[in-house]
Amino acid sequence: MPVDMTAHAHGGDILSQPVQLPYSGKTAKNRFWKCAMTERLCTFSEMDEVDRGRPTKQYEHLYEVFGNGGAGVIVTGNIMVQRRFIEAKGNAIIALDLQSNDAASFGVVAEAAKRTGSLILGQLCHPGYQASPPGLSERICVSRLPASGKDGDSADPPPTPLTIQQIEELRDAFVYAARILYDAGFDGVQLHAAYGHLFTQFLSAATNSRQDLYGGSFENRCRFLLQVLQGIREAIPDPTFVLSVKLNSSDFIQPESGFSAVEARYIGQQLEVFRVDVLELSGGAYEFPSALKPTEINRQRHSYYERFAEDITASLTRTLVTVNGALRSAARMRQIVESGKGSFVGLARVLCAEPDLPNRIMSGKAEDAKDNKIPSAGYQFLGAIYQLCAIGEDTEASDYSDERTVDSFMATAKWI
Template identity: 25%
Template structure:
């Protein structure tokens, strides 16, 4: 239990109030770290949208920065460890409004690697709650991405692979399960990968039940935001895409059938989490296979799916791309994924969809500068993403939020414990 307001461990009076709702003492951050402390920049301009608060359902974020889920391959039988406490905690400490725990498998065979995070058993709640408590102690929010890797499961952590495609999968002797990976159809990701099992209807029911159970565990651990992983060539993508889904039952064939599993899972997860909890969906908006000679999942399919999401209780579409085929052709540039958000929003408006007004959007991909992060979120700008998802740049600069704020001239709240280190407004960093 946290100590009574206004007292220290030895009972002496203190001017520092404790952070509420956490089982240890740390000073409260009011406002939360990373929040703008005034309504104008140092030179008198309005605060950019990037540093304005944003509320989704019952959760308010102090700014628009989200730490994207990033696999760390460091869990112990699905349990988070002290590594995750330090790794994820640093982002909240440095001002990220929302930090999302890496892809977390809802079943043991859904992990990307044997060292992936999981939420398929109750013992995995406590270490996750420990991370959530620390994030909350900084006044910020924590989310989790619930996932199943499908045919891309049972692989080795990247540093164990000498080069791409060389013994990528984990053998049983390495803790893997190469004979028990699932997919929509019995089609391997590549010739040198394992052959997945085509899921039976019983497997599908088990999967749906596992997503529901994992969502309940996440809420028990204090998670603020749930995200369903429907991107990057993992199991949900494998059902959505006609390149990987060759089923002839109610889960294959037509658009309605190929989207059925994702929509059923979404509906069932929404039903068991609090009304106040935001529900996100990450989707690969395109497979980048437009030049192929067979049908694939495209931006038009994403627009069609996005139209359905608000009625199922999805609050935000986290727009990513690719990952389902080595044949993908991507023309890399700073906006190659960011522009997908604009395309989807435009498509929804053109077809008169209510989702154009109610569905929120997250943009991700190569956001590594203050200028680009600000442009992506700016109200009235070309993208107008509601939240800005950043991944690798946070690994390079855990203090990315504070650096961006400094470069944009925005005064933000630093951790109380770091107040002596604050940069002067004219400092070159």
């Protein structure tokens, strides 16, 4: 486990203590880490494929608000690296075949987020077979789809497995997007290897049965992720550029796809080879409200997460860890940093309701995040997106601690 030298050196609230990232040498001003959240606030034209994925005023304003809220590190929502493979309409896109998305348009976003001293990382993502909406994106996969899953009943033709040439193009697409963000003044990038997107589809044996260099052994299944890290390091020789990777333990919980202790250690060691500053871990049992129920599956999930987190952090000597998942109370956040489980506390949904929660906790004005009375995880996700849009528009975000607001949200909510 990496030794966090700064955690106990300052006195005062541990959450407000700065931390120096081990490889880039950059300093995060405190322990609050704003997790990636898809904003869907960039341009999206149905007719003009080129007019997609460009930052808007709303997107820029959202990051200014998060910067003002005090988080030490801000990770953007997932940015797509190929324009025909998106997670949702309105995603930011930086793609080789979309040269209009230049560094300048992302530069204003970086500047807005960094004005009060936060670090900003752009989260790079490819959804792989999860690309949506159907009909807009092409359909590709690493090798096969999971036996059950969102495409299990689809009438669409099955996606096509990637050729080696396509894999190389994908690596180049990630590297290109990282380079644009570097030129735009971002402090670094995070690779989104969570929630079943493309990197996970390579890592997991449930979706990767390739027989070539990218499948079979665990080392082979890691190859794509590591090649992207290597490509970014080569294209951006500046050692102060921050690299982060996000993994979600729930992606690997099925017996067929689970990480063994040896595999978790292997991936941890490899992250250090490529000087990854921060590994973000999600997937604890407390990620969503339903996970709080004391059911057998939740017990298994939690113990899997704990083991996964322990195995992977045991192999880290320098890379720091961010822990996220339903963190609401400052006491719990302090416990995570004090116990050494994480150097950062990752917050997502609570920041949609209160983007300034980090500042409020550090100034002693808050000890707990506002309650969220939306009853299901799916609707909490949707409610959070509504809040992000409202913040971007500079209007008041709905307060889901209020039952009447929740009732009217549940009566009118529409998936976007």
